[in-house]
Amino acid sequence: MLKDITLGQFFPGDSPLHKLDPRTKLILTTVYIILVFVARGAPGFAVILLFTLAMIAASKIPAKIILRGLRPLVFIITFTAIINLFWTKGENLLFRLGFIEIYSEGVLYAVLMVLRVVLLLLGSSVLLTYTTSPIALTDGLEQLLSPLKKLRVPVHEFAMMMTIALRFIPTLIEETDKIMNAQKARGVDFSSGGIIRRAKALIPILIPLFVSAFRRADELAIAMECRCYRGGEGRTRMKVLKLSYRDLVASVIFVFFTAAVIAANVFIPWLSV
């Protein structure tokens, strides 16, 4: 039951996207997100759409899994579509029913806005979350943000916290499972009654869980001290992130992609929003 919760959405594999350096992927994802917001006309969107489909193909992640990732967004997508459809006023009235007026501009807005949301999710998940392990992501973030250390931003500490959280989430989930079973065996009912009753039934789970989490934290801190941990200062890493020719190729491809989107924006801004 609880154990089935997966961490992040990482989908292990060895596609070219998986093999890129996490730092490259973080930067390219940022560029991608900016481009999705910058795109104005239908041709621009078409370029991004084609590029995203190509990335999905390159990632070798089954379409089923990608579509499943869109499911939580159905509400936002529907909401975006409806708002744009009904609230956009234009010149070209298509349809009127009482006070509801739908213009052709509204349809266009709705389609492009929905496309924007979907592209954002598809692109960032295929470029980053599906193809990068949480550890690589943490390492990449730490390295990219390391210049901020000069401004006294505790970058290393945040990365360490993320690593430890990732390490302990499965342990705590397992423990929650055990405590729930123990309480069930004593007749606590988690699945019936109103919201308040159910929330109350959670208290006997949360309290032992918190107590144990604090004990774990205490013991882990001592174990880390015994292993000579003293923060990021003077620390080396076994696995050093290394840029390869792949990162260069990916960056060059992205330069062309960016150029194509900007050119489409400037020269063929048909059906702009």
Place this chain on the structure above:
Amino acid sequence: MSGTPFIKAENLCFSYSIAEDGGLRRELPVIKNVSFEIGRGDFVAILGHNGSGKSTLAKLLNLILTPTSGKIYIDGRDITDPAITEDDIFEIRRKIGMVFQNPDNQLVATVVEEDVAFGPENLGIPPEEIRRRVNEALAIVGMSAYARHSPHQLSGGQKQRVAIAGIIAMLPECIVFDESTSMLDPSGRKEVMNTIVSLNRDRGITVLHITHNMDEAVLADRVIVINDGEIFLDGTPREVFSHVGELQSVGLDVPQVTELLYELSVDGIKMPDGSPLPRGVLSEEEGAEILRALL
């Protein structure tokens, strides 16, 4: 044992300072005027009932806790010297590694090999050297095949061996095991005990093994019994376990054979030639031999 002892404690005292109601602090003496020496390459078992101060003593040895008074020398160097630098402290923690009771609460990383690398990374060792040490440490504990697994997929005994590998990779001279087998099932215990014994026998690593398990204590060269913050008995397993009555008076068990022969001799049973029954018998074979002679 020649030259300076590896660990030497002189009149060591330690109290926890406990906050009480009204902002007052109360001192709780836990280690009381303890002195001992441990030689390089020794295998010492430390026994004592719950709350007798074993873990506290262990944490004093690598300066997780600072003694209230008394001296500790590691390798001839006074670590209680107030002039000690932070680098010295980390060098001591490298030399004296610690493995704790709960295997889950000492693994830091989400991948076995990354966890083993954690200690050497903290020491600032170059990447290639860390890689070499990690591979070697995993091979020593027999966990090379699991290098890429995530800790939560391993059994308790396997996790504990990974924790040991994480210490070995720092090239320690001594490892303190604080009840490291007590949460494991019998097969996990055996895996870990075999690893500990071979670290001592084959690699000359000094081992302090804190335990409640008498059968594990018997494997050591020397047993120190701690009661209420003081050293109660100290000697070879045979000597220590011949004091059955005293051990039971401080709430400790003795191995079953030892107890059986002790009870027989208390009941006035003697060897066929009239001599008293041997005391501190530890192995079942030896016990069986004596029983056969009696029958």
